[in-house]
Amino acid sequence: MTSSLEIRTLTTPQELFEAAAEEVVQAATQAVAERGRFTIALSGGSTPRGLFTLLAANARSVLPWAQMFFFWGDERHVPPDDPDSNYRMANESLLAKIPVAAANVFRIPAENPDAAAAAQDYEQTLQKFFQLRPGEFPRFDLILLGIGPDGHTASLFPESAGLSEKSRLVIANWVEKFKTSRITFTLPVLNAARSVAFLASGTDKAPALRAILEDESAPGERYPAKLVRPNEGKLTWFLDRAAASQLSPAA
Ligand code: 6PG
Numbered sequence: 001m002t003s004s005l006e007i008r009t010l011t012t013p014q015e016l017f018e019a020a021a022e023e024v025v026q027a028a029t030q031a032v033a034e035r036g037r038f039t040i041a042l043s044g045g046s047t048p049r050g051l052f053t054l055l056a057a058n059a060r061s062v063l064p065w066a067q068m069f070f071f072w073g074d075e076r077h078v079p080p081d082d083p084d085s086n087y088r089m090a091n092e093s094l095l096a097k098i099p100v101a102a103a104n105v106f107r108i109p110a111e112n113p114d115a116a117a118a119a120q121d122y123e124q125t126l127q128k129f130f131q132l133r134p135g136e137f138p139r140f141d142l143i144l145l146g147i148g149p150d151g152h153t154a155s156l157f158p159e160s161a162g163l164s165e166k167s168r169l170v171i172a173n174w175v176e177k178f179k180t181s182r183i184t185f186t187l188p189v190l191n192a193a194r195s196v197a198f199l200a201s202g203t204d205k206a207p208a209l210r211a212i213l214e215d216e217s218a219p220g221e222r223y224p225a226k227l228v229r230p231n232e233g234k235l236t237w238f239l240d241r242a243a244a245s246q247l248s249p250a251a
């Protein structure tokens with residue numbers, strides 16, 4: 001498989017959620033048919049909540065829940081019941097509402113006061129689940145990502161040290177603007193996926209999207225989402241009209 005890039009601009013956030021839900025259903029159906037299981041990494045933020053809510057409401061009959069394995073691409077350094085927890089958001093909007101076994105859900109143990117230890121622990125969880133040999137990266141069927149207005153994705157923030165990581169799967173990345181570490185997949189993991197889907201909604205994302213998708217001179221270190229380009233996989237951007245408002249009409 002070669003790499004591919006598609007930018008899909010939908011009119012409203014609701015249409016964006018519907019298109020992304022369709023992508024999840026298609027990727028899951030195909031993965032289960034071909035390999036007997038579907039591995040997905042979820043993201044935090046407000047945009048995926050709309051997708052999760054839709055999946056929970058409509059997809060009960062069409063998704064192969066028993067063969068679906070849920071992971072997270074990043075987590076805030078908080079316990080799972082904290083209002084900021086990405087796990088908590090996904091659990092409330094999706095996992096608690098679908099017939100998924102607890103054994104199919106792999107959350108990041110971010111309640112560990114030592115963020116680096118939590119990252120190490122999750123890296124081992126990935127190595128075990130995907131049966132990786134040293135130096136190998138997991139090949140997720142689908143990684144969902146968002147972007148911040150500053151161009152960050154997962155918890156890979158502009159100019160942060162974690163951007164240069166080449167061998168680890170999961171790291172604790174210091175985020176200077178929030179004065180905290182966050183636990184995040186590294187770029188090699190994002191770029192090893194079969195498919196990556198970015199969801200971006202709202203005008204506050206428009207300048208970063210222009211820099212990421214159309215401005216060749218904008219550096220990746222400044223806009224980390226630009227560094228996500230699956231080596232042998234599919235990259236799809238799901239945007240609403242507001243997020244796409246600074247892109248040229250052809251995009
Ligand atoms: C997080 C994320 C983060 C998020 C973006 C977009 O934990 O905050 O995983 O990378 O995806 O900040 O967030 P919104 O969807 O809220 O704009």
